[in-house]
Amino acid sequence: MAKIAINIATGSLQQADMIVGIDLGTTNSLVAIIHPESKQPVALKEHDSSSLVPSVVHFDETGNIAVGEEAREYLETDPQNTVFSAKRLMGKSYRDISENASFFSYRVIDDDTDSLVKVQVGDKFYSPTELSAFILKELKQRAEHILKTPVTKAVITVPAYFNDAQRQATRDAGKLAGLDVLRIVNEPTAASLAYGIGLDREQETTIAVYDLGGGTFDISLLRIANGIFEVLSTNGNTYLGGDDFDRAVVKHWTHQFNISDEELKQNHELAQGFRLRAEEAKKYLSHHDTYSVAWHNHVLELDRDTFDGLIAPLIGQTIECSRLALADAGLTAADIDSIVMVGGSTRVPAVKNAVSGFFGKAVNDTVNPDEVVALGAAIQADILAGNNKDLLLLDITPLSLGIETMGGLMDVLIPRNAKIPTKAGRQYTTQKDGQGDMRISVYQGERDLVKDNRKLAEFSLKGIPAMPAGLPKVEVSFLINADGILLVKAKELRSGVEQGIEVRPQYGLTDAEVEKMLLDSITHAKDDMQARALAEARTEGEQILGVTEKFIAKNSGLLSGEEMIATAEAMQALQLALTMEDKNLIQSKIESLNEISRPFAERAMDAAVSGALKGKKV
Structure with missing residues (x-):
């Protein structure tokens, strides 16, 4: 049986462990490590192939699953069985995505409820967590093939605006893929680390991380002091990216040749051909003034000025988001010390010029924008592995803490490896009409069913006023103080009824017991x-x-x-x-x-x- 070496005091893993950094992206995903000889972060790739794995999953009629480049080929030929942008669905309910439901070519089940979204492929239903797990599994296998060693531990990045449910869904996806997710890291924090910002504990700086990928845009403002990364504000558009640049070019060409949208919908080959040429033109115009190609009885031409004009409104939207982020943080452009560029679409010169013009200073784009987040995740992984002695990791919780919910499920409020002190809260409600009390059972562990975890404490919140089921709002909050003492409180928000309990530190587990609980969570993930x-x-x-x-x-x-x-x-x-x-x-x-x-x-x-x-x- 494999042993998981873990320092119970800090939760950090011993040096011998291989921990990878993963950028689980909306459009593309990739894995990075710290190279054992150069000690520099590198994205993993085979020979001359790309380090990027498209975040696409295809299901064929016999149940076979393809991920990555192989799956992307089916986006046009078999769209209803090809899932892309699953990250957009993570931790979301039907209501959250209803406005953009037409964006997805596959079937997103919509019954107008607050339940978490499901994707239907044939007669099977998949959660976004399961779909993301297929991508993570592909990345894990790819890393193992390249490194010729088992990979079981990872740091995974998420957008700074991801809420608790989305972060937990990402952790669950990692577990389902056979990975022990040691830390969920904000993408802008990872990008900053890749640029060396924050590695010097004496440094104090305020930075903007401008992240424009294939399908999403977000801007995050961070204050970094004493090695602590504080997100001051975030803004963005989860339906804006380089794909929209391509669409603007396709529209320009089809208008030139009097080809209707209906024609493109009917003819997948034509649509795909135009899209690929548009993507090619976009990349070519980053280094040349004009693009021209003979294709499909047409000569497709585009010059840099026309292209810049087509995408100007889209870039304008990202600048407006940046303006709002500054306002939310109470800052001006002059307060920003450095602008870090992330995402493949930031290679477009018009984007760089607009961002530089808005902030009034040159942008920082020396690191590969496709890889920068994964490289930062690898640096964070190296810190966790104990190889980077310059950075101090705060004390962290060795196992997840949560409460029992309906169906005997464990609902995690504080995930393992959360820094101490920390606090988290979530709202719950009653299941029956007139229910006057609610039992709060506190558990510790990594399994999905509470029966497989360790019970720490239990108390009842009594005196809830009689109301119809679903109407009371009970907020359960966990606070772990600097001494590692867990304080659990439950409060009915409408009436103010409150009850709490204190759970002592370290919770009486030995190193071996923690080790076994971690190993069991991976073994039984599926x-x-x-x-x-x-x-x-x-x-x-x-x-x-x-x-x-x-x-x-x-x-x-x-x-x-x-x-x-x-x-x-x-x-x-x-x-x-x-x-x-x-x-x-x-x-x-x-x-x-x-x-x-x-x-x-x-x-x-x-x-x-x-x-x-x-x-x-x-």
């Missing part, structure tokens, strides 16, 4: 994820049955006889599915019930609105 998905599907199914039952009792007059029969059959089918061990079956029955109930739910809404407006002049 089983755990399936158990979690099944428990979540059952919980969702039971809630939908309850809601539908209540609705029918209240609005039976709005339903026809046929609708009553169809609804009863769909409810029965879902009830039966809940007794089985098949997550996909439960979710398909939930979807069927939603399809049947949607029309009469809309009728009930219309009736309620017209009733409310009766007698009123609008």
Whole structure:
């Protein structure tokens, strides 16, 4: 059995461990390490191939999964079974992405609820966590092939604006891919490290990290002092990037040749051809003044000035985001000491000029913008491995801390390796009408089901005022102070009812027990994820049955006889599915019930609105 060497006092791994840095990107992903001889960060690639792995997953009819370059080829030929930009779905609900649902060519299940989003491919349902795990697994295997050694530990980067749910989903994806995720690092922090900013503990500086990738843009302002990176503000657009530059060029050419959007939709080969030529032109014009190619009975031409004019409105949007980020941080452009450029699209000269003009100083773009985040993650990994003695890591929690939620699931509030002192909070609600108390059970461990973790404490929040299920708002907060003492509090926000408990430090675990818990979480990651998905599907199914039952009792007059029969059959089918061990079956029955109930739910809404407006002049 492999042993995980871990220093219980700091949570840092021993020097012998190989820890990789991973940039899990929206468009492309890659792995980097600190080269054992040069001690410099390098992105892993085979011979002359690119270090970038497209963040694309394709599922064929027989269930085979392709990731990366191989999968990207299916974006045009088999779009409904090819998933791209899964990162945009991480930790999101249906409502969060509804405005941009048309962006995705594959089926994102939309039943207008706050449940986490799911992607349907054929008769299977995948969470964004599972989709990201396929990409991480490909990166892990690629690294192992190049390094000729097992890779089980990683630092993974995320955007600074990622919330707790999105960070946890990224950790889960790593675990599912067979990786022990030692630290989640903000992408701008990683980029700063790659430029050597923050490595000198005496240095105090304020920087802007301008990150323009293939599909997303974000700007982050950071204050760095004493080796601590503080994010002052972030802004951006998760639907703006280099792909939009390509689209602007395609539109310019198709307009020239009177080719309609409809024609492009019907002819995948034509559309893909134009897109590839546009991407080629964009790259070529970074170093030349004119681009020209004969293709498909057309001569496609573009000069630098025309290209700059086409993309000017898009660049303008990024500058406006930068202006807002400065305002939010209470800073002016003159307060920024350095502008770090990240993302392949920052190679475009017009982008560099606009950013430099806005901040009033030259941009810092000496590190490969495609690789800079992964290189920074590798530096962070090296610090964790104990190889970089110049940087001090604060004391950190050796195992994740969380509470039990419905279905016996572990909901992590403070992930392992979080710096101490730290605090985190999340809101929960009641499951039953009139529920007067809520049990808070605190657990420690890395498994998805609480039965596989270690129980630390339990208390009840009593005196919750009688309200319908879902109405009370109970905030559970964890605070670990500098002495490592965990304080857990639960407060019902509407009434102010409060209860708390103190859990002593180190929680009585030996090095061997921590080691075993970490190893078990990796070994059982797939089983755990399936158990979690099944428990979540059952919980969702039971809630939908309850809601539908209540609705029918209240609005039976709005339903026809046929609708009553169809609804009863769909409810029965879902009830039966809940007794089985098949997550996909439960979710398909939930979807069927939603399809049947949607029309009469809309009728009930219309009736309620017209009733409310009766007698009123609008």
